Amino acid sequence: MSSQRNANPWKNFALNVSQRLLMRTGTNSSVDETLRIHSVMLAIRQINVKLLPSVTRVLNELSQEHRLAIVTNGAPNAQQQKINAVNLERWVDAIVIAGHDIPPKPDPEPFERAIQLLNATSATTVHVGDSLETYIAGASAAGLDSVWLSDSDNITEYTPTHQIESIVDLLSFPWIEESPSNSG
Template sequence: METPGNKRVEAISFDLDNTLVRYERSPGDVLQATFDKHGFEPIFSVEQYYARYDEFAETCDSMNELRSECFAALASENGHESQLGRDIAKAFSNERDQSNVELLSAADRILETLSREYRLAIVTNGAQDAQQQKISAVNLERWIETVVIAGHDTPPKPSPGPFRRVTRSLNAAPATTVHVGDSLETDIAGATAAGLDSVWISEDAPTREFDPTYRVDSLGDLYPSPWSREPEK
């Protein structure tokens, strides 16, 4: 019988943003720079943008379209003309460089090590053009076999759809695939719904609502892998 300490794993999928890569300038910094540089009133917060991102990612074909529609809606909801939101979105796009990302600490070491033993994939929400630019900017193709950008061909995480697609693409069973991510609400919930074990990267304790199979403090703690360690007694 398999136990958490000797589980057979053949494939690993990873979330992208804040799991493998991060912007060298955060979206909050870029939004504030956009307001400051162009003299715009700060009519919405980056937290409001985050809250609506996945909603617009489902219906928009590009990052520029996503941002334009999202910012227009936020402007209108905050009592301004929707065109002002579109103007801010255009200025934000000029300020933001999607390729201006970097690998998180230990990512190259961990991916290089794990790729020798497992088939690796990415499952990420977002606009296809933006996510692909990030992947290419840090050459994740060195280690990653399959990328699923959820929100177009499949519903976004936490739907089980993108996780099922990645296991089919890797020719791996859900029971022998593990998903790694930093979000309980999207990564852990979606992986669990698709029948995958999960690794939550966080120094916090999980909530009762979401129950990751494993928890590690940082990406660097993925090796030795938690599913191969002897269970604590």
Template structure:
């Protein structure tokens, strides 16, 4: 039914061995201050700095500086925390979700495969290297950098153009209803949602219990 499969990376192909919250706590300790913001503040404000920074380290430094200023702290303290965070966060220190590597291998035998991910190119490339998937995909679109961030349809359209695939012949695999499912549907692409234990809205085309489900694609009859 589909000739092309697109994948998200974070919490679809892989997860961190250590959470951002744990690394941030370590960074505060390294700098020698009590924690004064949570990792969620960084994630909530991430998009504000994408267009005006050169890479993920620069983005994080400016984001932490702005959060610090809003908290009445010296912005340079935030930059120091960001540097400590970067030193503690090894972006290749990821582990695959169960069944993810087998799914990519199985699908790549008779599908074209690509990636559409929200994330800085250097950071996401490091994750793929850490997973042993650096050369597994025919195209990788870094949404928010190469194109508008998901759920905008542009990154999906860019991947489809690179693979010379019409939207109706593609399916996108991801864990986020708001960015992966909604974004794929906005581009006219079907979706396979990795069930996160929430009520699906919007409704995905397929729901996966785990990535292992893709070793026998649910859109095929056997």
């Protein structure tokens, strides 16, 4: 079992966290039982994903005029399950799952891959995200304009190009009017 535990550092970390949580509740389980419980919890988490109605509206409208991509970090199977659970593929033209074969955000490579898959350029691409440290830093490293989704004014060392408080603000944001696909 020790070779199985050390084969994947993320799985090992998750196992340790799960064991600690179970011990706090007074549950004393073996490694195998903990792995089974953890697997069930992950499966539930992956399929129990819902989009807010405002997100559906925004994606419906933006996907009619713009090519969209998903750039996400995580285990490919887990991220694909989340994407499938809410049928995100109906709105997007490209999906880049970083952290396995591609370095995770904030590395610029996942953003560069998305640009390539969209047949776009960094000058015509905007990245929207809610984390300064991963989304905004990574977008900036890839030469992209960025939109930070946050109601906080606590901007650290990473400065977004734009900031919005609600996902709906993407529909009337100035960058849409400036987009090359809307001119002419």
